[in-house]
Amino acid sequence: MPPILFRNLSLLDPRRDEVRPGFEVLVEGNLIREVVEGPIQSESAEVVDCGGGTLMPGLIDCHAHVTLTELNLGAMEAMPVTLMTARAAKSLVDMLNRGFTTVRDTGGADWGIQEAVELGLLAGPRLFVSGQSIGPTGGHNDSRRRTDGGEGCSCSNALRFTAAVADGADGVRRVVREQLRQGANQIKIMCSGGVSSPYDPLDSLQFSLPEIEAAVEEATAFGRYVLAHAYTPEAITRAAHAGVRTIEHGNLIDDAAAELMAQSDMFLVANLVTYFSMKERAAALGMDAGMLAKNDIVLEGALRSLEVCKRAGVEVAFGSDLLGPLQEDQSLEFLHRAEVLSPIEIIRQATLVGARVVEREGSLGIIEPGAIADLLVVDGDPLADLRLLTNQGAHLAVIMKSGHFHKRTV
Numbered sequence: 001m002p003p004i005l006f007r008n009l010s011l012l013d014p015r016r017d018e019v020r021p022g023f024e025v026l027v028e029g030n031l032i033r034e035v036v037e038g039p040i041q042s043e044s045a046e047v048v049d050c051g052g053g054t055l056m057p058g059l060i061d062c063h064a065h066v067t068l069t070e071l072n073l074g075a076m077e078a079m080p081v082t083l084m085t086a087r088a089a090k091s092l093v094d095m096l097n098r099g100f101t102t103v104r105d106t107g108g109a110d111w112g113i114q115e116a117v118e119l120g121l122l123a124g125p126r127l128f129v130s131g132q133s134i135g136p137t138g139g140h141n142d143s144r145r146r147t148d149g150g151e152g153c154s155c156s157n158a159l160r161f162t163a164a165v166a167d168g169a170d171g172v173r174r175v176v177r178e179q180l181r182q183g184a185n186q187i188k189i190m191c192s193g194g195v196s197s198p199y200d201p202l203d204s205l206q207f208s209l210p211e212i213e214a215a216v217e218e219a220t221a222f223g224r225y226v227l228a229h230a231y232t233p234e235a236i237t238r239a240a241h242a243g244v245r246t247i248e249h250g251n252l253i254d255d256a257a258a259e260l261m262a263q264s265d266m267f268l269v270a271n272l273v274t275y276f277s278m279k280e281r282a283a284a285l286g287m288d289a290g291m292l293a294k295n296d297i298v299l300e301g302a303l304r305s306l307e308v309c310k311r312a313g314v315e316v317a318f319g320s321d322l323l324g325p326l327q328e329d330q331s332l333e334f335l336h337r338a339e340v341l342s343p344i345e346i347i348r349q350a351t352l353v354g355a356r357v358v359e360r361e362g363s364l365g366i367i368e369p370g371a372i373a374d375l376l377v378v379d380g381d382p383l384a385d386l387r388l389l390t391n392q393g394a395h396l397a398v399i400m401k402s403g404h405f406h407k408r409t410v
Contacts, residue, residue, distance in 0.1 A: 003028045004373075004403070005045035010381065011035070012056035013367050014351045017344055019054055019381050027373040030403035035368055050377045051410055053397055056347070057365050058101025058374030059389070060354025061330065062269045063248055063319025066091045066127070067108035067162055071278075071324035072286035073196055076159035084158035088113060091327055092124025097393045098331050101374040101401045102126045104186070104358055106227060106248060106269075106321075107133030108162035111183030123406065126374075128186065128358045130227070131179035132164040134172065134215070135190030139206040140197045140229060141165055169214040172207070176218040185358075187219045191228045191244075192235035195278070195294045196287075196323065202294045203232050212242035227269070231298055233257040240264050246357060248319070250309075251275075251301040258312035267357050268309050271319035273333040275299040277326045285325060306340050317357045318350035331390040343383045373403040377410065 004027040011023040026034040026042060034040055069087040070076050076084065088109070095103055103125040114127040135141025141163040166175040176187050191207055193200035200206070207215070216226045225245040230236045236247050236257040246267040247253075253261075253268070261268065278287065278295045287295075309316050318337075320330045337346045355365035363372050377398035382388045388395040399407040 001029075001403075003033065003042055003045040004048060004400075005040055005042055006048045006050055006055055006375070006377070007039070008052055009050035009055045009377065010052070011367065012054050012347070012378075012383065014057065014344070014348045014365065019383055023055075025055060025367060025375075027375070027400070027403050030373055032367060032369055032371045032373050048377075048398065048408070049410060050397070051379075053410070054378040054381050055367065056376050056378060056382070057351045057367055058376055058399070058401060059099045059350045060102040060104075060318065060358065060365060061095070061100050061125075061320050061350070062104045062246075062317040062354050062357045063106050063271050063321045064095070064103045064330075065108050065321065065323060066095070066103065066105050066113070066124075067158070068323045071282060071326055073159055073323070074198075075286070076162075077157050079158040081158050081161050084161070085113060089122050089124075092117065092122055094327065094392070095330065096123060096125050096399065096401065096406055099376050099389065099393055099396050099399055100125050100330070101399070102128070102354065102358065102360075102364055104128040104130075104354075106130055107188045114183070126401070129184060130186050130188040131182050131184040132162060132175070133188040133190065133229075134164050134166055134175050134179070136206050136211070137165055137167050139165075139200050139204070140190040140192070140194035166211075169210045172211045172214045173218050176215050180218070180222045180224060184224065186224055187215055187226045188248075189215050189226060189228050189244075191230040191239045192232055193294070194229060194231075195275075195291055195298060198288070198290065202297055203234075205235055205238065209238055209242055212239060212244065216243040236261065240266060246317075249298070249321070251298040251305050253301075253305050253308050255308060255312065258308045258314050261309075262313045267315050267317055267353070268305070269317045269319040269357065270302075270305060270309075271321035271333065272302045272336040273329050274321040274323070274326065275302050276336055277322065277329045277332070281326065303336070303340050306337065310341075315353050315356070316349055317353045318346070328392065331392075334386045334389050338386055343386050346386065347382065373400055375400040
């Protein structure tokens with residue numbers, strides 16, 4: 001494959017505050033070779049005339065569930081793993097079509113689907129997988145009906161395949177080790193109640209401190225880290241004291257918890273769009289009244305959580321956390337955040353901060369020599385209009401992942 005030369009563009013490097021015209025970018029193989037203000041000479045390169053559009057890094061969603069293809073998760077109990085995987089394949093290509101070239105799956109996707117993408121068997125973003133998320137009996141991960149006494153077989157119960165239950169420090173160690181053995185890039189645990197689970201109160205404290213510490217110890221020993229589902233200050237504080245690296249959601253965070261996160265160099269992976277979309281559409285899609293009531297509580301704190309973290313200096317990454325048919329709203333996260341943040345702040349969250357979360361700082365989320373060639377060409381300036389990053393990728397003239405074109409209309 002010949003080198004690819006991008007010209008007639010404006011450059012959006014998230015490390016700068018503005019889009020800069022007059023640059024050219026040369027890609028060789030899967031890497032960016034040159035970034036030059038002015039012309040690049042290359043007799044062998046294939047030229048891509050960007051038509052004055054904006055060249056920017058591919059987007060990173062740090063909280064997605066590519067395998068959770070039903071909003072009403074109970075419906076997945078009757079779904080075989082084969083059907084779940086086929087439906088996940090569509091979710092993956094849809095995410096890539098929206099410009100997300102990297103996705104951290106926070107519970108459900110495993111090494112198999114990650115490898116299928118890497119081998120080119122499935123079109124989709126680069127995946128960082130958590131395997132099964134892990135929670136305690138009766139917690140956010142425990143999907144059993146009150147009348148169920150046992151656990152279903154994961155081969156014929158897709159929901160069981162995506163989530164594990166463990167109790168006690170030794171029980172948590174065993175399940176964490178199993179996820180690591182199976183190729184997890186990070187470990188997902190539950191530290192508070194959740195919206196989409198039927199029985200646990202939102203403010204319930206789930207894994208105990210010794211259980212969280214066991215998960216962190218095992219992940220660290222394996223060269224991995226722990227992310228924690230947590231909404232309340234109490235749950236966030238417990239996770240922080242145990243050594244968790246990223247907090248997922250965090251809608252009800254307060255100043256003290258945010259300051260503790262900042263002191264501990266933790267990240268918040270916020271995901272606002274899921275609560276707005278559930279408020280608008282979830283009742284019609286089968287979400288019950290109890291779940292909707294919990295959604296109202298966390299929705300109230302969603303935008304405020306961004307302000308609290310900004311005040312404390314906590315780095316916030318871009319996440320969506322959408323389930324089933326709501327996944328089509330993934331890019332609307334940009335517009336919700338724009339209520340309290342500037343466009344460049346939001347784009348940094350979906351590039352620079354995301355790269356740090358997935359531990360690929362310097363290779364993802366930037367445009368410089370040696371970085372991976374995950375590139376988008378946008379028909380216009382997203383700093384002037386974030387809607388250019390919505391509408392299912394309609395405004396993206398080019399989507400390149402690892403130096404290969406997924407989409408090219410110029």
